Amino acid sequence: MRYDVGLAMKLRELTRADHAAAQSTGYFDALLAGRLDPAGYAALAEQLYFVYEALEEAAERMRDDPLAGPFVSDELHRLPSLAADLAHLLGPDWKDRISPNGTTTEYRERLREVAFTWPAGFVAHHYTRYLGDLSGGQIMRRVLRRAYGLGEAGTSFYAFPDLEPRAFKQHYRQLLDEAPWDAVEQNRFLDEVSRAYRLNTAMVDELGRSVLPQRPEAA
Numbered sequence: 001m002r003y004d005v006g007l008a009m010k011l012r013e014l015t016r017a018d019h020a021a022a023q024s025t026g027y028f029d030a031l032l033a034g035r036l037d038p039a040g041y042a043a044l045a046e047q048l049y050f051v052y053e054a055l056e057e058a059a060e061r062m063r064d065d066p067l068a069g070p071f072v073s074d075e076l077h078r079l080p081s082l083a084a085d086l087a088h089l090l091g092p093d094w095k096d097r098i099s100p101n102g103t104t105t106e107y108r109e110r111l112r113e114v115a116f117t118w119p120a121g122f123v124a125h126h127y128t129r130y131l132g133d134l135s136g137g138q139i140m141r142r143v144l145r146r147a148y149g150l151g152e153a154g155t156s157f158y159a160f161p162d163l164e165p166r167a168f169k170q171h172y173r174q175l176l177d178e179a180p181w182d183a184v185e186q187n188r189f190l191d192e193v194s195r196a197y198r199l200n201t202a203m204v205d206e207l208g209r210s211v212l213p214q215r216p217e218a219a
């Protein structure tokens with residue numbers, strides 16, 4: 001690991017392969033190529049609802065923590081926009097029609113294990129989701145609108161009306177660089193980000209298996 005660069009830069013370098021694995025899943029390939037339909041996209045919003053429910057509950061718990069608290073921003077909160085998108089995509093009874101998949105349940109269990117009590121563990125999961133939403137999520141928003149005929153309704157999860165993504169990401173990276181963690185804690189944090197990526201990849205892979213047409217098994 002390089003010690004002459006800040007934590008934010010180390011993080012990007014060390015998780016490049018994890019990100020590539022999360023990005024290059026069959027589900028995202030199909031979603032970004034416009035090969036799904038709004039129901040195929042709703043399946044992702046549905047699983048994300050359960051992830052953000054746990055993550056944002058953890059954020060409430062961490063709000064006043066001296067280490068994790070500075071990362072908590074109300075402008076990021078996605079649960080209200082996910083609820084609005086799901087109501088648009090699935091109808092007013094959306095809440096009765098959704099449930100977490102197996103991998104989403106594992107993801108939530110990990111959030112419960114680490115994000116409610118361990119500040120760096122919380123930041124690891126917070127970073128992985130929200131900086132992704134502010135980065136690739138902005139590409140996703142344009143594709144969803146163009147390829148699936150969705151407007152603000154249905155894609156509000158990817159809209160952050162109260163912040164400017166680029167400036168916010170800079171601010172967030174500065175917070176990471178200033179976090180007073182020693183080398184051991186930094187390594188634990190980096191491992192947890194990798195784990196968060198793997199949990200996301202597993203969740204999206206499971207979505208792919210349920211939403212994409214399966215190739216017949218070779219005899």
Ligand code: HEM
Pocket residue numbers: 008011012019022023024028032127128129131132133135136137139140197200201204
């Ligand atoms: C669940 C899957 C994904 C997760 C967890 C994720 C997470 C992240 C995170 C945490 C970052 C911020 C890196 C940093 O600046 O420190 C990021 C950046 C980015 N992501 Fe993703 N991502 C995912 C999928 C995707 C997909 C499908 C795309 C394709 C549209 C994508 C495109 C990007 C781009 C273009 C950046 C910006 C890279 C840069 O600033 O140089 N991501 N992602």
